Amino acid sequence: MFELETGSAAESVAALDLSILIVTWNSERFIDRCLRSIAAACEGLAYEVVVYDNASGDDTIAHLALGGSHLQNAQVIRSIANRGFAAGINQAFGASRGRYVFLLNPDCELAPGALTMVFEFLEQHPHIAAAAPLLIDECGGGSQREFQLRRLPTLGTFMAEVLLIDKLLPANPATARYRYRDLDLTAPRRVEQPAAAALLLRRETVEEIGPLDEAFAPAWFEDVDYCRRLAEKQKEVWVVPAAQARHFGGASLEHIPFGTFVDVWYRNMWRYAQKWMRPSQVEALRWGIITGMLLRCLAGIVGFHPRGVARWEAFRGYRNVLRKAFERWSPSSSPSSS
Numbered sequence: 001m002f003e004l005e006t007g008s009a010a011e012s013v014a015a016l017d018l019s020i021l022i023v024t025w026n027s028e029r030f031i032d033r034c035l036r037s038i039a040a041a042c043e044g045l046a047y048e049v050v051v052y053d054n055a056s057g058d059d060t061i062a063h064l065a066l067g068g069s070h071l072q073n074a075q076v077i078r079s080i081a082n083r084g085f086a087a088g089i090n091q092a093f094g095a096s097r098g099r100y101v102f103l104l105n106p107d108c109e110l111a112p113g114a115l116t117m118v119f120e121f122l123e124q125h126p127h128i129a130a131a132a133p134l135l136i137d138e139c140g141g142g143s144q145r146e147f148q149l150r151r152l153p154t155l156g157t158f159m160a161e162v163l164l165i166d167k168l169l170p171a172n173p174a175t176a177r178y179r180y181r182d183l184d185l186t187a188p189r190r191v192e193q194p195a196a197a198a199l200l201l202r203r204e205t206v207e208e209i210g211p212l213d214e215a216f217a218p219a220w221f222e223d224v225d226y227c228r229r230l231a232e233k234q235k236e237v238w239v240v241p242a243a244q245a246r247h248f249g250g251a252s253l254e255h256i257p258f259g260t261f262v263d264v265w266y267r268n269m270w271r272y273a274q275k276w277m278r279p280s281q282v283e284a285l286r287w288g289i290i291t292g293m294l295l296r297c298l299a300g301i302v303g304f305h306p307r308g309v310a311r312w313e314a315f316r317g318y319r320n321v322l323r324k325a326f327e328r329w330s331p332s333s334s335p336s337s338s
Contacts, residue, residue, distance in 0.1 A: 018047040018119060018200075019098030023088035024064075025054040026255045027106040030248060031063050034106045035074075041110035041245075045119060049074040050096050052088040054218075055081050084217035085196075093206060101206060105197040107248040108135070117243040118200045121188060129205040129235035132194040133243035134185065144247055146179045149239060151192045152228055153178070155281045158269065162285070162292035185241040194237060196223030198245045205235060221268040228276055258309045259317035266321045267329050286325055293322035 135144040157178040216222035296318040305314035
């Protein structure tokens with residue numbers, strides 16, 4: 001293991017099949033399991049690992065320093081500040097050499113042969129730009145298809161979420177279609193928006209489409225935006241269900257207060273809408289968010305709130321989003337000012 005200055009590039013001394021890009025932030029609970037799974041997942045491939053650490057305040061770096069044999073071919077880039085997931089991936093990509101790049105969250109554990117399988121799938125289908133293994137739950141017993149695989153969002157799917165329709169009427173057609181409940185996963189399938197927790201892309205695709213949009217900081221919706229950019233260029237993205245990865249989830253969420261999470265989530269939803277939807281749809285979504293936050297505030301007052309979140313913490317978080325939606329997320333209502 002060796003260390004690079006932030007933003008520096010690795011010299012291309014030999015062609016590699018694959019570069020695995022991992023962005024960490026307070027990931028000490030997950031990173032060992034993730035790294036240990038890589039060698040068996042990449043059987044037969046020439047690969048490297050590039051870890052970009054977003055100024056972790058826990059023992060993530062210490063775990064990397066003690067990584068042992070599973071970090072012999074790794075680069076570690078240490079940032080002096082948390083620049084977010086998109087910026088971390090972009091920096092790691094700049095330091096990588098592989099013909100393919102695999103975005104991997106530290107809270108994922110790859111199954112043996114998983115990356116080799118997805119790699120060979122893309123090798124055999126040169127018209128496909130990207131592919132993902134299927135994420136399964138931490139117990140290994142069921143897929144996380146509704147988290148991982150979704151169609152690109154529309155105003156209707158956003159409204160179903162912000163107005164709690166997907167919770168009150170989970171079987172409604174809009175939500176069922178959005179979450180690909182009709183998708184047969186007995187074989188590889190084309191999908192619109194797989195989560196970037198585990199996603200393999202051709203290097204030339206990334207070079208053509210460009211870097212992840214760092215405005216979606218620190219996280220959320222940067223992968224949705226990237227899949228939309230792929231779709232705009234008629235690039236195909238597939239899922240390979242036989243290749244699997246256990247996804248434990250919550251590597252970042254467990255370190256973020258609830259109020260900060262909902263603040264960033266709805267701000268980045270709004271940013272995505274501004275980028276890809278008509279002005280009238282953007283304004284409709286804003287009023288949908290306002291209505292949704294009012295409903296959540298009322299529900300919180302009478303005792304209905306997310307599990308594990310105190311009633312008044314939830315109320316304050318929703319009230320803050322309500323205020324910022326009224327202000328159209330002006331610069332003065334940025335997360336740092338809340």
